[in-house]
């Protein structure tokens with residue numbers, strides 16, 4: 484649905500020189516996916532989406548949208564793409580229904596679509612109310628409704644959950660999943676990572692204008708899972724000794740141990756119980772998208788040394804060798 488290769492975009496700095504917003508960025512979005520586009524503030528997400536939609540001119544790189552070169556062939560495909568990249572502006576004194584009706588007329592879309600998209604975004608009941616009485620979440624859903632008027636195959640949403648409260652975020656999540664269930668491919672840029680983990684099938688993570696990771700969410704998380712378990716017992720030093728002697732790599736935190744590369748958790752309880760050490764908690768520390776994101780974007784190389792790193796090539800932080808014991812004074816390694 485979207486193919487981007489080697490995308491470059493520099494912005495002139497006021498004091499001279501160029502700021503490389505995109506530095507050879509690649510992205511692939513497969514059909515039928517909800518694809519998360521993640522990156523810290525200023526990493527180049529909006530610039531990428533604007534370049535893809537012909538709103539800003541790229542310096543170099545290849546982009547294809549629904550198989551057509553962008554921006555050259557955009558006029559042929561744009562009717563099959565819905566996008567909310569700039570904050571949409573509506574007439575505050577019009578009703579949601581009236582606004583969509585005007586947009587349908589302007590876009591040559593049959594008026595029957597207005598009721599359909601109002602229903603799709605859950606605004607049919609409030610369609611007659613004027614827009615300035617809408618909550619932020621309702622305005623966001625109205626924006627999505629406007630992008631859905633032409634029944635797009637691909638929907639591009641830049642930060643759709645921005646500024647929404649938990650209920651609004653949940654509504655947006657349900658809406659995106661419902662669209663995906665109807666075969667719409669969705670690209671969502673966001674830095675609300677827990678949200679992306681919940682709704683996306685696959686992700687691309689961008690840092691300083693370069694892709695640092697891409698792949699299915701489950702695969703990305705699995706590649707950062709090194710079998711860590713949190714172990715709580717009353718006598719931590721003795722437990723560390725027992726596990727270490729049995730060849731288990733252990734890290735100590737102030738009130739628990741972390742056992743690494745555990746394949747059989749029951750073996751830990753057996754080892755400890757055998758020495759009269761009763762386990763009060765044994766919990767897997769599976770990585771979440773947030774810990775992966777922080778690790779990748781927080782340790783991104785300096786701009787000069789930038790390197791495209793794909794498919795979780797970056798190794799996870801190595802646990803200590805088997806049987807060794809290290810002390811970790813900080814909080815949990817993962818949640």
Ligand SMILES: Nc1ncnc2c1ncn2[C@@H]1O[C@H](COP(=O)(O)OP(=O)(O)OP(=O)(O)O)[C@@H](O)[C@H]1O
Pocket residue numbers: 494495502504522523524525526527528529530531674
């Ligand atoms: N019109 C512009 N002129 C100059 N610099 C720009 C312009 N637009 C973006 N930039 C710079 O390019 C970089 C990438 O910006 P971009 O808006 O694409 O990032 P982003 O990942 O969307 O960030 P955010 O999550 O904060 O929206 C930033 O350093 C930004 O300051």
